[in-house]
Amino acid sequence: EVQLLESGGGLVQPGGSLRLSCAASGFTFSSYAMNWVRRAPGKGLEWVSVIYSGGSITYYAGSVRGRFTISRDNSKNTLYLQMNSLRAEDTAVYYCAKDRNSANPEDALDIWGQGTMVTVSS
């Protein structure tokens, strides 16, 4: 079964840091681009970041660029999101999501994790 399992969420003070992990199973992780998407309380989905299969190409939403870093360890089938300089507006459920098509990173997100909650508050 294809599965994504996020971890690492929690309560952090403004200006603090947190690293999220997403453990993948049931598919060839190294072949697919992977994404982070978040949903703040009472708001809609916001795409955060993507990392292509080899790990060398990454893109970010403007709201997190320069503060968040996406990475992956294909030997461990794990995706990461390092979040620094956290702000109250980063409070959200963070989902990792797999690209549908291994041959095309500009594709839909077909498998999502259950999400991990990040709360930024003093």
Place this chain on the structure above:
Amino acid sequence: DIQMTQSPSSLSASVGDRLTITCRASQSISSYLNWYQEKPGKAPKLLIYAASSLQSGVPSRFRGSGSGTDFTLTISGLQPEDFATYYCQQSFSPPFTFGPGTKVHIK
């Protein structure tokens, strides 16, 4: 960045209704448009990819259409489990922005 808009932002409907949700991109995105369904407390679910391709396992009452800048999601014969929030997303170029969502309420 490509901006995505959706209309309406919410709507009320009854079981059996046919409803249409519209999504518009701020520039042409060819057919790089995807639709997702989100229910409270659950992860989003992919319904339609590449504007009109039905994701495996998704009922055929869901249909997507459009290209360029204008797209629609149509649900024919609304079922009780279809009351949810629907998002479009462009995957033409990063950042892969989502629309603001359309919440479908029970009338």
